[in-house]
Amino acid sequence: xxxxxxxxxxxxxxxxxxxxxxxxxxxxxxxxxxxxxxxxxxxxxxxxxxxxxxxxxxxxxxxxxxxxxxxxxxxxxxxxxxxxxxxxxxxxxxxxxxxxxxxxxxxxxxxxxxxxxxxxxxxxxxxxxxxxxxxxxxxxxxxxxxxxxxxxxxxxx
Amino acid sequence: xxxxxxxxxxxxxxxxxxxxxxxxxxxxxxxxxxxxxxxxxxxxxxxxxxxxxxxxxxxxxxxxxxxxxxxxxxxxxxxxxxxxxxxxxxxxxxxxxxxxxxxxxxxxxxxxxxxxxxxxxxxxxxxxxxxxxxxxxxxxxxxxxxxxxxxxxxxxxxxxxxxxxxxxxxxxxxxxxxxxxxxxxxxxxxxxxxxxxxxxxxxxxxxxxxxxxxxxxxxxxxxxxxxxxxxxxxxxxxxxxxxxxxxxxxxxxxxxxxxxxxxxx
Amino acid sequence: xxxxxxxxxxxxxxxxxxxxxxxxxxxxxxxxxxxxxxxxxxxxxxxxxxxxxxxxxxxxxxxxxxxxxxxxxxxxxxxxxxxxxxxxxxxxxxxxxxxxxxxxxxxxxxxxxxxxxxxxxxxxxxxxxxxxxxxxxxxxxxxxxxxxxxxxxxxxxxxxxxxxxxxxxxxxxxxxxxxxxxxxxxxxxxxxxxxxxxxxxxxxxxxxxxxxxxxxxxxxxxxxxxxxxxxxxxxxxxxxxxxxxxxxxxxxxxxxxxxxxxxxxxxxx
Numbered sequence: 211x212x213x214x215x216x217x218x219x220x221x222x223x224x225x226x227x228x229x230x231x232x233x234x235x236x237x238x239x240x241x242x243x244x245x246x247x248x249x250x251x252x253x254x255x256x257x258x259x260x261x262x263x264x265x266x267x268x269x270x271x272x273x274x275x276x277x278x279x280x281x282x283x284x285x286x287x288x289x290x291x292x293x294x295x296x297x298x299x300x301x302x303x304x305x306x307x308x309x310x311x312x313x314x315x316x317x318x319x320x321x322x323x324x325x326x327x328x329x330x331x332x333x334x335x336x337x338x339x340x341x342x343x344x345x346x347x348x349x350x351x352x353x354x355x356x357x358x359x360x361x362x363x364x365x366x367x
Numbered sequence: 368x369x370x371x372x373x374x375x376x377x378x379x380x381x382x383x384x385x386x387x388x389x390x391x392x393x394x395x396x397x398x399x400x401x402x403x404x405x406x407x408x409x410x411x412x413x414x415x416x417x418x419x420x421x422x423x424x425x426x427x428x429x430x431x432x433x434x435x436x437x438x439x440x441x442x443x444x445x446x447x448x449x450x451x452x453x454x455x456x457x458x459x460x461x462x463x464x465x466x467x468x469x470x471x472x473x474x475x476x477x478x479x480x481x482x483x484x485x486x487x488x489x490x491x492x493x494x495x496x497x498x499x500x501x502x503x504x505x506x507x508x509x510x511x512x513x514x515x516x517x518x519x520x521x522x523x524x525x526x527x528x529x530x531x532x533x534x535x536x537x538x539x540x541x542x543x544x545x546x547x548x549x550x551x552x553x554x555x556x557x558x559x560x561x562x563x564x565x566x567x568x569x570x571x572x573x574x575x576x577x578x579x580x581x582x583x584x585x586x587x588x589x590x591x592x593x594x595x596x597x598x599x600x601x602x603x604x605x606x607x608x609x610x611x612x613x614x615x616x617x618x619x620x621x622x623x624x625x626x627x628x629x630x631x632x
Numbered sequence: 633x634x635x636x637x638x639x640x641x642x643x644x645x646x647x648x649x650x651x652x653x654x655x656x657x658x659x660x661x662x663x664x665x666x667x668x669x670x671x672x673x674x675x676x677x678x679x680x681x682x683x684x685x686x687x688x689x690x691x692x693x694x695x696x697x698x699x700x701x702x703x704x705x706x707x708x709x710x711x712x713x714x715x716x717x718x719x720x721x722x723x724x725x726x727x728x729x730x731x732x733x734x735x736x737x738x739x740x741x742x743x744x745x746x747x748x749x750x751x752x753x754x755x756x757x758x759x760x761x762x763x764x765x766x767x768x769x770x771x772x773x774x775x776x777x778x779x780x781x782x783x784x785x786x787x788x789x790x791x792x793x794x795x796x797x798x799x800x801x802x803x804x805x806x807x808x809x810x811x812x813x814x815x816x817x818x819x820x821x822x823x824x825x826x827x828x829x830x831x832x833x834x835x836x837x838x839x840x841x842x843x844x845x846x847x848x849x850x851x852x853x854x855x856x857x858x859x860x861x862x863x864x865x866x867x868x869x870x871x872x873x874x875x876x877x878x879x880x881x882x883x884x885x886x887x888x889x890x891x892x893x894x895x896x897x898x899x900x901x
Contacts, residue, residue: 220419223427227528230535234570238463238538240561267562274562319563498727502786505687505721506741506793507713 248298249276250335254309254322258344259290262311262320268294270324275300278322294322304329310343394590401515401589414517422483422518422585423525429482430475430529431536437474438537441465442544446551455551459560462541467564467573468629471534473621476580479526480613484588487518488609491592492602500593518589526581527574534573572628579620584613639698640665640797640829641686646695648678648685655681657853658695668823668830670844670861672837673851674875679833680724682850683799686831687721688712700796717745720790720798724805726782728774734761734785735770741792760788764818780811787818797829798822804836816843837876841865849875 256262259281268276276296284291296303306327311320324339333339445461491514494500500510538560545551564570588609595605641663648656655678663669673679684690685697688704697704700718707715728737738757742748748756761767764784774782783803790798800819804812820843823830834840840847841861849857849864849872857864857872865876874882890896 216420217416219424220416223419223424223525223528226427227531230528230531231570231574233535234467234531235566237557238467238535238560239564239566239570265565497725497730498723499729501684501689502721502723502727504689504713505716505719506744506789507716508744509709509713 249295250298250301251279251293251295252303252333252335252337252339254292254294254339254342255284255287255289256292256309256311256342256344257289259292259311260344261313262292262322266319266321268296268322268324270300270326275324292322301332303327303333305331305333305337305339306341307333307339308341308343309339390594393594394586397511397515397590397593398519398586401511401519411517414513415520418517418521419525422487422521423528426479426482426525426529427532429478430533433474433478434533434536435540437470438462438466438540438542439544441470441537442541442549445541446545446549455545455549456555456559458545458549458551459542459556460563462545463538463560463564464569466534466537466541467569469621469625471537472530472573472576472580473617475530475533475577476526476584476617477614479522479529479581480584480588480610480617483522483525484584484609484613485606487522487585487588488592488595488606489602491515491518491589492595492597492605495593495595496597496599496602498597515589515593519585522585522588523578523581526584527577530577530580531574568628575628576621576624579624580617583616583620587613587616638665639663640700641831642696642698643682643685644696644698646685646697647693648681648690649693650681654853656692659850659853659855661848661855663829663831664846665829666823666827667845668819668832668843670840670847671831671833672835672840672847672849672875673856675835677851678853679835679850680801683721683801683831683833686797686799687716687719717793718796720793720795722783722787722790722798722800722803724802726774726779726786728777728782728786728789730774733771733773734766734777737774737785738770738789738792741789745793756792757788760792761785763791763822764788765814778811780807780814783807783811783815784818787815791822791826791828794826795828797831799831799833801833802835803832804834804839812839819843837878851875 262278262281264278264281266278267274268278276294278292279295280293282291283289292309294309303324304327306329308325308327310323310325312323313320327341441462442458445458446455449455449457449461491500494510494514500514503510503513542556545556546553591605591609591612592602595601639662641661643659643661645658645660646656647654647658661671661682671679671682681690685692686699686704688697688707691705699715702715704712704715728734729740732740735757738760739753742753742756746753758767758770761770764787766781766784766788769777769781769785774785777785803815803819807815816839819830819832822828832840832844841864844861847859847861847864848855851871856875857867857869859867864872867873867876871883873879880886
């Protein structure tokens, strides 16, 4: 019956649309189901977060273990406070771990790399990483380099 | 030649303005009547399915084919530019973001206006010129409910689905070119894409865009058909108007929506 | 018989304007119940507009349209749709739904307005098709029919719900003599057998005069004359005579209103 093919066609069309949306969610945007619950928050203070953005990834040994959820200024210490949300499965970070802002490639995006410390105590939800390394600011670097060469010249004289 | 005075020109301008406002008002009343009023004849679901078929399913072929090609071209062009900076892996990210945020909704809407929109206008215009709409009215069936409403809903539903399918097919085409042909490493292609694409900000915003476009394009198409002069000349003029107005509306709205969604204010 | 029952349709002091142009100005027309009434007039005098006013597809600028004791301009949109179930219209082109076959076209009003079971609908549809002589064509699509057959199918559809009032818009235009004869007979038959009030809008003099019980002659925004066909034929009014006898020039001028001929030719521009 003609009506039947019509309905089957429409059904397939609706199904294809929903499947496409599902593909976009899971395959393209890497959304994982129920990921909202099993994370915990820690904070890190940086002197300069230049270029780091919300949603940047947090890695350890090159493996992504979380992402940046908020960046704001800490009024008291005049530092940038970055909120990281990390996978619950990584619950054994020592309190003296180091967080540094790194760049993927020369012009790539900024992300946070965590290198592990040696303390027995581990970071819990709401904890703070004290040992941080700020973003490499190209202007500062050039400034230092120039100052160095000027100092060297003066020393020679 | 007769010369028109300045006053006459101002009068014509004013008249054009009044006409435009009147048309806008009529089309709004038309839309409200069609969407919310008392439901009448026929099984609404049955009518909707029939329209979903002719509006949605029949547009699928052109959407899929265009999607593949646009994804492939994006991948190729992106690769050429990105390889100058040594970041070919970012091609996945570029293809996905371009498709999800812009090209998916916009190109789908333009194709939709050309394929389904013009067909809707011509079909309804033809019904009007052959007095089918009048005779429905005299049988006691509201053509706004029986003819117009299912077509409107079919357009609203089809367009976002088509746009999503377009994006997926495009990304798939882009991946095919990048991975199989240009030799980008498959893992980094997808990883890069997943890292930079956010479901809420990119995928959902794209879907919202396509919902808005679907609404506007279908509205314009159906109204032009319903409002056209019931002659063959009037129908062809209305069909042209549908494609032109719908395309302009889509491009204009896209700018506004993009500014609202992705602009920093 | 009270006035309300005697007349199925009454137009009172009705005016209608399109843009700045008067189509009708203060006309009064009364259509007797159960009779065939012809509305005649030259092309472009607004005969079809008159039908649309009775069907409430157009709203008059002024005046009342009483149908079966209800004033149409005062009704709401949904009341109007209910009202229209009592009316049937045969449009000039037939206006069959092109995506439905003949059977479904005739069944359409029944499916929409009744909850009858399928077998009963089938019986009614076949009876109506039998009445117009097209029972054998129920499986065909509208584009497989000739113009005359389309109109007969449309007639079957118009009477599917057994309306009290049936309006015909130029039923004789573009019909071959046989189809025309069939239609004339059908209209008369429907009126006599079912007691339907028929309104025939036409400019075909002979056919209308042969079936109508009463004729209104409309033109130039007014009712020019009314009466039985014989009365009109023998009327003294020059305008009525011009139309009934088909004289090219007279009170209804041959020329469209224009500036003086001599001035136009010599004046240059």
